[in-house]
Amino acid sequence: MSETICVLPCNGLDKCAGDLSRRAALQLTQSEDVELICPVLLNQNKSRYEKALEAGDLTVIDGCNTRCASKLAGDLGLAIKDKVNVSEVAKALDIKLGVEIREDQETQAVVQAVLEKINSSVIDRAESEFVEPESIDYNTFSHGKFIFKVPTANYFFNENDCWVTVSGKLARIGVSDYVQQNLSDILYVDPPEIGDEFEQFDDLGSIESSKAVFEIISPVSGTVVAVNTGLNDAPELVNESPYEKGWLVEVRLSDFEEDQDLLHDCPAYFEFLQRKVAEVDV
């Protein structure tokens, strides 16, 4: 997920709409996550902005319908993630900008609306991406020669030893360390189809080791939006990193609050697992 955005505004030297796109861009760059791209310098020397454009999504602010900024980005082959047109925003607010550059309440309102539009689409984008946590803390306990790991927070489990961790409306699903150790070397992951809708406790494909096949029983209800394609070549990631790199399915949640009724939080699963392991010969 990219946290920075690059803003390419209209040059905005001679007309009111252009001037407003310049003003909106300058206000945006007050935030440290925003990189301002000067259209003139970009046109002259694209490499000057290569690093910034790699690190952040490009937002273009056009002044009028000539759309010089959008066309410049297009000519240089830059991918535009978000686009705002000052003239259209003004029209929606029923404000006539005219040609002359002016600084008054009306133009201030247009700048404000442009900023809000950009901010809300940045938030939408953030919500459409699963945000991995920086690091995860674990509790462990041992049984015989085995050591079992359970995260300390932010994961939820069903009693079928599958976990879910939530990021906005999205969530990732996987199997617990206990499953991974029980199966030993995982050789094959059979994922569900992207777009599949499923209920809580439906199965979401399976994982297979030389010892057994394990059916992934979903802790939540939702729709499959992605599967971990990294596991095609490296199914052993489920063994090496069952709670992080070895995630199995990414889903859009439909009713997590309801689902939680039949899930354990981390401390409860930790206790459940200790009891379970004590009862079973692993």
Add this chain to the structure above:
Amino acid sequence: MSESTFMGVERDRIDWSPRIDFLKCNDCMDCVEFCPHQVFEVDENAKPKLKVKNPNNCVVFCRACSKTCGPDAITFPDKAETTKMIKAIRKAEKAAEKEVEANE
């Protein structure tokens, strides 16, 4: 595995185990081989040979054995109904606990 509860509900109150359609079953015993929880039993002298011996050993919501079954002879109870029932029991028990507390 001998867990006696599922999400706090006694296992024997949850009706979840394989149902075998003996008109379809071909005695291949793939399900017996597959299931690690000793749910099935084979008696060579009986007819049919296959039996669901320990239904409460069956992992609630697991349907994996039905997928190994070539002739598709294994079915399970309705999952949504089972979920609803488990939630209802949990709710009733919580309410009962509260009542006990209130009477104390």
